[in-house]
Amino acid sequence: MATETADGSEASTDAPVAVNGESDLDELVATGDVVLADFYADWCGPCKALEPVVERIAETTEATVAKVDVDANQRLASSYGVRGVPTLVLFADGEQVEQVVGAQPEAQLRDLIEGHTE
Numbered sequence: 001m002a003t004e005t006a007d008g009s010e011a012s013t014d015a016p017v018a019v020n021g022e023s024d025l026d027e028l029v030a031t032g033d034v035v036l037a038d039f040y041a042d043w044c045g046p047c048k049a050l051e052p053v054v055e056r057i058a059e060t061t062e063a064t065v066a067k068v069d070v071d072a073n074q075r076l077a078s079s080y081g082v083r084g085v086p087t088l089v090l091f092a093d094g095e096q097v098e099q100v101v102g103a104q105p106e107a108q109l110r111d112l113i114e115g116h117t118e
Contacts, residue, residue, distance in 0.1 A: 016058045016065040022076045025066055029091045032064035034117050036109070039068045039077050039087040046103040047086045053106045063113045092116035 016038065019025045029035050038054050040047035058065035070077040070085055080089055080099070090098035090112055098112050 014059050016054055016067045019066045019068045019073065019076075021073060022079065025068065025076060028064055028066050029094055032091075033093065034061075034063040034113055035066055035091040036063050036113060037066040037068055037080075037089040037091070039070050039080065039082045039085055039089065041070050041085045044085045050086050050103045053104075053109065056106065057109055057113065061110065061113050062117050090116065 017028060019028065019037070025037060036054075036057060038047075038050070040050075054065055054067070057063065068076060070082060077087075080087070080096075084101050086103060087099065087101050088104065088109070089096060097116055100108075100112070
């Protein structure tokens with residue numbers, strides 16, 4: 001399945017989608033039923049450990065996974081109250097429904113997503 005990004009290109013929803021700015025995230029949230037936004041930093045060890053989990057979530061669930069680099073998107077991260085990375089924000093039907101800080105077990109992330117896809 002593919003979604004159209006702000007620049008008109010198509011982004012596959014079975015792989016994480018890089019977000020560059022608030023409008024990119026807003027568009028994903030508006031067009032996706034369930035969106036998991038991963039606020040991360042390249043220098044963050046727990047973020048790197050979480051990356052394969054996030055990629056599997058993108059491949060194997062109905063959720064769209066957005067990757068938000070907090071260094072490149074400081075204003076966006078601030079607007080969601082991100083104070084530590086990784087921070088995962090879950091949106092369902094266009095609304096923020098969950099926010100968790102720190103590397104989470106894959107099963108817990110799946111449970112969060114499945115609780116909002118039924």
